[in-house]
Amino acid sequence: MAAARMELHPRGRGHSESNLFLAGSTARSIATPSPSAPHYFPYPPPSTHPISAWSVCTSILGWFCLKFLGVFLTLAAYKLAKIKLIWLENRNKIITIVCNLSVFAAKLDGVKTYMRMRRVPTPLQVKVIKWFDYLWLTQKCSDEEKAVSCLPDKLKAEIAINVHLDTLKRVEIFQNTEAGFLCELVLRLRPVLFSPGDYICRKGEVGKEMYIVNRGRLQVVADNGRTVLATLKAGSYFGEISILNMGTAGNRRTASVRSVGYSDLFVLSKKDMWDVLKEYPAARVRLEAIAVKRLEKYKRAPLQKAAMGRSQSTPGLVETRGRVPLETMWVSPLDPVIRGTSSLGPPFSTNSIFSPTLSPLSRSMVRTTESALSVMSSGHSSGDESRHKRPAPTTSASSKLCSKQRETRNLLASVGKFCSLLLPRMRAKEPNWMSFRNCHLINVYSFSKKFSRKRNRPEQVEIPTVPTSILADIASNLRGIC
Numbered sequence: 001m002a003a004a005r006m007e008l009h010p011r012g013r014g015h016s017e018s019n020l021f022l023a024g025s026t027a028r029s030i031a032t033p034s035p036s037a038p039h040y041f042p043y044p045p046p047s048t049h050p051i052s053a054w055s056v057c058t059s060i061l062g063w064f065c066l067k068f069l070g071v072f073l074t075l076a077a078y079k080l081a082k083i084k085l086i087w088l089e090n091r092n093k094i095i096t097i098v099c100n101l102s103v104f105a106a107k108l109d110g111v112k113t114y115m116r117m118r119r120v121p122t123p124l125q126v127k128v129i130k131w132f133d134y135l136w137l138t139q140k141c142s143d144e145e146k147a148v149s150c151l152p153d154k155l156k157a158e159i160a161i162n163v164h165l166d167t168l169k170r171v172e173i174f175q176n177t178e179a180g181f182l183c184e185l186v187l188r189l190r191p192v193l194f195s196p197g198d199y200i201c202r203k204g205e206v207g208k209e210m211y212i213v214n215r216g217r218l219q220v221v222a223d224n225g226r227t228v229l230a231t232l233k234a235g236s237y238f239g240e241i242s243i244l245n246m247g248t249a250g251n252r253r254t255a256s257v258r259s260v261g262y263s264d265l266f267v268l269s270k271k272d273m274w275d276v277l278k279e280y281p282a283a284r285v286r287l288e289a290i291a292v293k294r295l296e297k298y299k300r301a302p303l304q305k306a307a308m309g310r311s312q313s314t315p316g317l318v319e320t321r322g323r324v325p326l327e328t329m330w331v332s333p334l335d336p337v338i339r340g341t342s343s344l345g346p347p348f349s350t351n352s353i354f355s356p357t358l359s360p361l362s363r364s365m366v367r368t369t370e371s372a373l374s375v376m377s378s379g380h381s382s383g384d385e386s387r388h389k390r391p392a393p394t395t396s397a398s399s400k401l402c403s404k405q406r407e408t409r410n411l412l413a414s415v416g417k418f419c420s421l422l423l424p425r426m427r428a429k430e431p432n433w434m435s436f437r438n439c440h441l442i443n444v445y446s447f448s449k450k451f452s453r454k455r456n457r458p459e460q461v462e463i464p465t466v467p468t469s470i471l472a473d474i475a476s477n478l479r480g481i482c
């Protein structure tokens, strides 16, 4: 047939390209015969009716669909059965979640409406809504405390310890402590949530709470708000310095702490802390010792050295200037104030004007001081006594002071002398005495120096700058006494 066709070609006999062309076109014409083309085959061509191909396709498709439908129905039935089982098993839980969600949504709606009504700035609105999101996502929306409020304290503490065990295990103050102490504290912990950029506390504020980081990251920042002094992670705690009244400024915050992202903290109020510590004096000593160590560490922070005056960063300033003629100050070992028989009332150990009670640590320090004082006084104070014992100039202003004020002033003056004499010596002899610098006496010491200046005794001391926060604190405490 190809030969016959080749013969019909007008130009191509013997021409190889034309032959190839013809062979191709012939093959094509066999595969797809055109109705007009002549039939060279002896048999009729196979049936190529489009309906039959369609029917084959649809039947195959139908078969697959049926198969899939069967599988789908089986799976759906299985899923439904599973859902029903889950529902039956967790009915109460699901109902609670739905209720929580509706309560939560209602709360959020309320807040949104309020913000819209009050024209709260949009960024703040977004922040609040995001906070709600986070709350819901971390499932902190349900009032966990309420859920277990009906349980007895012991069980509640056990649950709380178990729930928060991972966090609590990482907290230094809770390691190797009495079980009772941990229970008492855990029962008083309150969860709180902070948004990104929130300040948990600011430097100089009065400290009323301490915090334990459960989740998230926080930064201890310097005064400029940019320099990061430390980063706190889960298991860290902060805010203890001011609630233990151990900082330079008594009960004031020593630094600002900011939340980096969302942070999930536990709060412990000052009152709760003191209540528990009253019952567990050993824990108090430990906590204070840790705080002292931390304070020392903070003081070594490069920023504080570089940018902050020591007067702001450490109580050490008062005795590090080196211009105070310490030996010229007279301290009587029999001073009624130091010996705890002040006419102001209770003995010295319970007469600390900066905290409700003096801690066992401070008390032991005072005891050590007394003994050291008597040793020193037996050594060289008699000579000094004659040299330095001179009556304080009684000015008309001081005579006008009421008797309590005068006593307070004497107390301050004595304690100031007492500190100034002992601190440098004790620091050299006994490392534990470093902690003494952090107790409230140092504030009194600074204050007493201020007094000395007021009384125009320049020969006695060159007065260092006392942070105004200390003075404010002292003034408020003094007001309480007088």
Ligand SMILES: Nc1ncnc2c1ncn2[C@@H]1O[C@@H]2COP(=O)(O)O[C@H]2[C@H]1O
Residues within 6 Å of the ligand: 201, 207, 220, 229, 230, 237, 238, 239, 240, 241, 242, 243, 247, 252, 253, 254, 255, 256, 257, 297, 298, 301
């Ligand atoms: N340099 C520092 N590094 C880590 N934590 C600090 C530093 N300075 C202060 N803090 C903590 O930040 C807290 C701020 O409040 P407080 O002074 O009560 O207690 C402080 C410490 O717990």
